[in-house]
């Protein structure tokens with residue numbers, strides 16, 4: 105990374121990760137620009153992945169751009185593979201090409217779904233082995249972006265948890281209202297905290313090292329384990345958790361890995377970033393009282 109250029113670009117400033125990342129970069133004193141499809145202020149660019157036109161978007165180089173947009177709902181990709189491929193692969197690669205044309209290195213956020221979750225701890229050197237449409241699209245985007253060579257970093261993530269969004273927010277709301285919440289005891293994640301992910305993404309960008317990196321939880325736990333762990337810090341909440349099987353429920357589960365955790369051989373060796381333990385993730389999630 106060119107340290108003269110202290111301006112970062114977060115493509116997808118409204119996403120869970122992009123939003124926290126932009127805030128963290130600002131707190132570190134960097135100038136941050138974001139893209140959105142709901143323009144609010146001057147430091148934002150309007151960008152809609154849908155039409156894919158990015159030719160006039162960025163004329164100046166940034167120190168690094170983070171690609172955090174896309175159709176992230178696996179069921180939506182499964183239901184409409186053609187349209188989601190257009191956004192998640194074709195238009196994403198075009199956008200990255202535009203960044204490359206103005207000499208901006210970029211970090212593409214990918215996922216553990218490029219593997220099928222059958223093998224334990226696949227690392228950065230393991231071959232693709234997806235079993236979902238979403239995973240196929242992530243793998244296709246990765247391959248096209250890696251072909252750009254220098255300036256491309258791919259970061260594959262396991263499940264990112266934050267207190268105020270997604271499943272954690274849902275569990276906590278139920279606990280607060282003393283309502284029963286169903287938690288799958290046969291669906292596994294290797295959770296990482298939003299802070300760990302954003303701090304590591306910044307470290308990867310600052311290193312200027314390209315190629316594939318993994319950011320993963322060290323431990324594999326079920327959603328039921330997660331719910332019980334969260335409940336343990338709230339008196340009476342444990343009784344709200346109903347541990348059930350996902351196969352017995354009516355839910356459409358697209359990705360059901362036996363082993364969601366990623367190996368981090370290259371990430372540890374090149375940058376010293378270690379997998380995050382479930383204890384650390386829970387400490388982050390419990391750090392604000394309900």
Ligand SMILES: NC(=O)c1ccc[n+]([C@@H]2O[C@H](COP(=O)([O-])OP(=O)(O)OC[C@H]3O[C@@H](n4cnc5c(N)ncnc54)[C@H](OP(=O)(O)O)[C@@H]3O)[C@@H](O)[C@H]2O)c1
Nearest residue numbers: 118119120121152153154173174176213214215261263264
């Ligand atoms: N969160 C995880 O657990 C996790 C795990 C593995 C990998 N990842 C990867 O990390 C990246 C970010 O994930 P996230 O969870 O932070 O994402 P997210 O919260 O689901 O946000 C997705 C973003 O994409 C934007 N978007 C969707 N369609 C768009 C379009 N046509 N034009 C412009 N923007 C569009 C959305 O914009 P609106 O807000 O306007 O709808 C939203 O801001 C994704 O690539 C994801 O695959 C995430």
